[in-house]
Amino acid sequence: MTRIRFQRSLDDLKEKLLVMAGLAEQAIQRAIEAYRVRDLSICDLVNRSEVAINRMEREIDQAALDLLAMEQPMAIDLRFILAVIKINSDLERVGDAAKSISNRVRTMESMAQAELPVDIPRMASLAANMVRKSLQAFIDGDAEIAQSVLSMDDAVDAMNRAAHRTMTEVMANDSHLAPQALNALMVCRSLERVADHATNIAEDVIFWVKGADVRHKASIEAAAKTAAKLQQ
Amino acid sequence: MGVGIEVTNLNAWYGTNHTLQDIQLHIPANHATALIGPSGCGKSTFVRCLNRMHETNPIARVTGSVRIGDIDIYQDASPVEIRRRVGMVFQRPNPFPTMSIYDNVASGLKLNGYSNKKHLDEIVERSLRNSALWDEVKDDLKKKSGASLSGGQQQRMCIARALAVDPEVLLMDEPASALDPVSTSKIEDLIFELKSQYTIVIVTHNMQQAARVAEKTGFFLNGRMVEFDSTHKIFTNPSDKRTEDYITGRFG
Numbered sequence: 001m002t003r004i005r006f007q008r009s010l011d012d013l014k015e016k017l018l019v020m021a022g023l024a025e026q027a028i029q030r031a032i033e034a035y036r037v038r039d040l041s042i043c044d045l046v047n048r049s050e051v052a053i054n055r056m057e058r059e060i061d062q063a064a065l066d067l068l069a070m071e072q073p074m075a076i077d078l079r080f081i082l083a084v085i086k087i088n089s090d091l092e093r094v095g096d097a098a099k100s101i102s103n104r105v106r107t108m109e110s111m112a113q114a115e116l117p118v119d120i121p122r123m124a125s126l127a128a129n130m131v132r133k134s135l136q137a138f139i140d141g142d143a144e145i146a147q148s149v150l151s152m153d154d155a156v157d158a159m160n161r162a163a164h165r166t167m168t169e170v171m172a173n174d175s176h177l178a179p180q181a182l183n184a185l186m187v188c189r190s191l192e193r194v195a196d197h198a199t200n201i202a203e204d205v206i207f208w209v210k211g212a213d214v215r216h217k218a219s220i221e222a223a224a225k226t227a228a229k230l231q232q
Numbered sequence: 233m234g235v236g237i238e239v240t241n242l243n244a245w246y247g248t249n250h251t252l253q254d255i256q257l258h259i260p261a262n263h264a265t266a267l268i269g270p271s272g273c274g275k276s277t278f279v280r281c282l283n284r285m286h287e288t289n290p291i292a293r294v295t296g297s298v299r300i301g302d303i304d305i306y307q308d309a310s311p312v313e314i315r316r317r318v319g320m321v322f323q324r325p326n327p328f329p330t331m332s333i334y335d336n337v338a339s340g341l342k343l344n345g346y347s348n349k350k351h352l353d354e355i356v357e358r359s360l361r362n363s364a365l366w367d368e369v370k371d372d373l374k375k376k377s378g379a380s381l382s383g384g385q386q387q388r389m390c391i392a393r394a395l396a397v398d399p400e401v402l403l404m405d406e407p408a409s410a411l412d413p414v415s416t417s418k419i420e421d422l423i424f425e426l427k428s429q430y431t432i433v434i435v436t437h438n439m440q441q442a443a444r445v446a447e448k449t450g451f452f453l454n455g456r457m458v459e460f461d462s463t464h465k466i467f468t469n470p471s472d473k474r475t476e477d478y479i480t481g482r483f484g
Binding site: 072073074075077078 | 439440467468469470475476479480481482
């Protein structure tokens with residue numbers, strides 16, 4: 001075994017990203033909890049963790065940049081560092097989504113409570129589960145777990161579309177509920193983004209472990225089929 | 233124009249040491265192909281088998297076939313003919329110290345019996361232009377000795393000397409390992425330019441260099457070709473664990 005120092009730096013980088021992941025995962029869980037119980041003190045915690053997440057993002061990018069410049073990594077090491085840089089950015093955006101949800105909770109404070117036909121807790125639980133699983137895949141370097149995350153994204157997308165439909169109906173039929181419906185829609189949108197970031201993280205894990213780029217696979221294949229048909 | 237190289241069942245020995253074992257390889261024409269691997273893995277022996285230099289060592293032996301274009305170099309041609317068709321550049325520049333720059337470049341041609349001065353002038357100029365050295369030496373061609381040039385210039389002069397005999401293949405055995413970064417980058421730019429006209433095989437310990445200049449890369453280990461693939465594949469996602477361990481610096 002050679003390059004012991006480099007290996008140690010890679011381990012440090014992974015550890016830093018896991019700290020970042022812990023912060024982002026905690027932020028989204030807190031934001032969901034704040035929404036559920038309408039507790040502004042939890043929103044404050046979310047806001048505070050966003051500062052820490054932003055600081056970590058810069059620190060991780062710098063560490064990754066140093067390794068790229070100083071160690072000229074190759075193959076699986078290069079893929080790992082690229083994956084870390086991209087996952088880092090996705091985690092920062094998960095933090096942004098958490099803050100966005102906590103901002104919605106603050107807005108809700110001035111509104112009357114309303115029972116809306118949208119299952120935000122279920123959607124939140126699904127999105128948070130995707131984040132957890134994608135990070136588990138990263139910790140274990142497990143492409144199979146990562147693959148399972150990809151198939152979960154469709155369910156969240158479908159829930160977001162359904163929420164869009166039902167909230168539009170609420171706004172059309174009950175205009176006094178429009179602020180609450182709009183707020184719920186924005187929360188759904190944030191959760192859908194969280195699920196997208198979890199998907200990105202899972203794709204980056206697959207790239208790191210297997211060297212396979214699985215991003216946009218379905219749309220690229222569909223475009224190729226269409227092009228082939230047009231050529232016939 | 234360059235030609236492809238087809239290597240079949242190539243084995244080589246130094247005395248009883250079996251240094252190359254069952255090498256099968258297709259080197260595409262007009263491409264740069266890099267050979268990487270730890271010291272003593274057989275990559276330099278391999279390139280020396282491509283121009284029959286290996287057999288200049290009295291205890292060396294080769295079996296198998298190497299076809300360059302449509303010629304089997306061990307069956308159909310003499311070593312002298314092969315070395316005209318297959319030029320070689322070594323790790324350290326090897327100018328003829330007492331000769332002028334002009335004579336260094338023209339030496340191979342003169343050895344082959346060229347004496348037409350006008351023709352020689354044209355070839356020397358073309359070769360020095362092709363090796364990106366002309367502008368730096370055109371005023372001192374016959375005044376300065378080849379040894380008076382800088383290391384990087386000497387190496388480009390040696391490349392010009394190899395090009396002057398109009399080869400189809402250019403073998404480069406760590407051509408930039410003794411040069412500073414600027415000279416190295418000039419050699420790499422040159423390789424990039426030359427591969428449209430010649431088939432280039434480069435042995436290098438510098439993996440970034442292989443990644444920069446070559447379309448194909450082969451990894452040698454213990455006298456065997458472990459993996460041969462597109463450079464992109466080798467350096468981003470190699471198929472063989474031994475290749476990955478080597479290029480990530482886990483051994484070697």
